[in-house]
Amino acid sequence: MTRTGQCWMVAFGLTLMTAACGSSATSDSGEQVTPIKRAEIPQNEFTPLELEATVDALVAAINESPLDEAQMVVLLKNLDDFFAPIATGANRAMGELGVIGNVIGPNVTTVDGPSSQELQNQQIAQAVADGAHGIGVSPFDTTNAAAVDDAAANGVPVVTLDSDLPDSKRSLYVGTLNVPAGATAAKTLLAMLPPPPGTVVIHGILGATWPDGYDRTQGALAAIEEAGYKPVVSEAIFGDENEASDIERMRGNLVAASPPAVGILGLFNISYRCVPAADGAAMPGLPIVTFDFDPRTVDLMRQNRIKATHTQRQYYEGYLVPYILYGMKSIGLEATRAILAPLIEEDESKINIGIDVVPAEKIDAYNDFLVSIGSIQ
CATH class of the missing domain: 3.40.50.2300 (Response regulator)
Incomplete structure (x- = not known):
């Protein structure tokens, strides 16, 4: 089934994602499709130029392939404080991609209820049951590894972000090394x-x-x-x-x-x-x-x-994951990994988004950068 120009909006950060609905093109079968178009962001001294160029290269490769519908979910430890920019980035990317997706959190538990780890394992299993084509997850600890392995065994690739499960069957990790x-x-x-x-x-x-x-x-x-x-x-x-x-x-x-x-x-x-x-x-x-x-x-x-x-460039952690999941579905893991090569360090499964060094005298400039990407914490 081809991707039909639909722009599916999640609840968080809707104003950031309207640029995803652009002009339509026609596929070989005559159906209307929408090439992926990233929202334009003004450059700032803190803009990670290599990271931005790598995403552009991935989008260009995806746009040369059949643009299929996709369904994905990004599971975070919560949606507040440190994780709020991650949610912003993930929601913007899914809007630009026009996929069916959601960012889920927080994991609220009671004394007698399941732990956050158990709830996250349930969320992973539910995403598989719902037919997700890819899952992004910020795991709590190694107790989430079995659920990740089960998803991979069922043909659903998993990308970890912020925290990693290197001994699991996750496909890639995105975050700070x-x-x-x-x-x-x-x-x-x-x-x-x-x-x-x-x-x-x-x-x-x-x-x-x-x-x-x-x-x-x-x-x-x-x-x-x-x-x-x-x-x-x-x-x-x-x-x-x-x-x-x-x-x-x-x-x-x-x-x-x-x-x-x-x-x-x-x-x-x-x-x-x-x-x-x-x-x-x-x-x-x-x-x-x-x-x-x-x-x-x-x-x-x-x-x-x-x-x-x-x-830690949380916004880019969230932003990259849906594009990587879509790329894996569209052009395959190896082709996606080859495009991401400028960001890969340590081994072939870790995508390093880098860190920003912010001196005290650059607070206002850095705030301007965060405003430009809609990522004020």
Whole structure:
């Protein structure tokens, strides 16, 4: 069945997707079809040009193939905060593609109900039962691997995003590669430090049960050690109820540092907590570099307390996945992977969207970029 120029709109971000309904063309069978046309976005100094060019190349290849109807779903951990730009990007891409699709979240549970992982497994199984041609999923952990494998066994390709299941039968991963991301963040901070010796406190994760956090921490550790500083990891404690304990742990590591602390590197979206930790240790002048674009982080950057942050291009994580799923259906996995080659690192299954380095003095410019893609958090 050919793709018929239908523009199927999901509820989130409708105004971003109207450009998907363009002029029609005629297929060999005489049916009206709509070539895929991406919405135009003004260029900004933060626009990832290689990533944009790669998507354009994929669209060009897809447009040369029969444009079939497709059905897909993108499953996220939630639709708020960090995941809101991912939902925006996925919805825009599905609108441009004219596919039947949806972005699903959040996974809300009760004490006596199924876990978020169990609900996500049910969502994956339901997508297969509903006839999806592809699934994008941000898995919680390895307990979601069996559901991914079942989908693949039933002929439904799965692309992971944000977090990965490398030992599952997922076809590709889209997101930040965390070892180089951690190293990049470390180098941003290192440029602000006095010469060694000195201790750098890392708000990170040492337990390998969360591979993404662990890998990011390892990348930062290696870069800091190579530069001649002593890294000390203050294990991050997630959850609003644990904020005071997390800050106190970090404060203790700063006070106990030997040689004295010269900087703090936060690797997660909660790393705005580095600032009250430095204040509690009576070290308000320490250079602090963080990750992500939480509003509290932005406020502290405007106060020049956080010198820079690193964002994970969540919008592009969401935006790429529907195009990849459609490409796999239209031109096949190998052809899609060949077009994505400029973004592939580590192995042939990981698509690296990179990270943005945002200095405090570039907050307004970066906000302009986020506005231009409809991705304000």
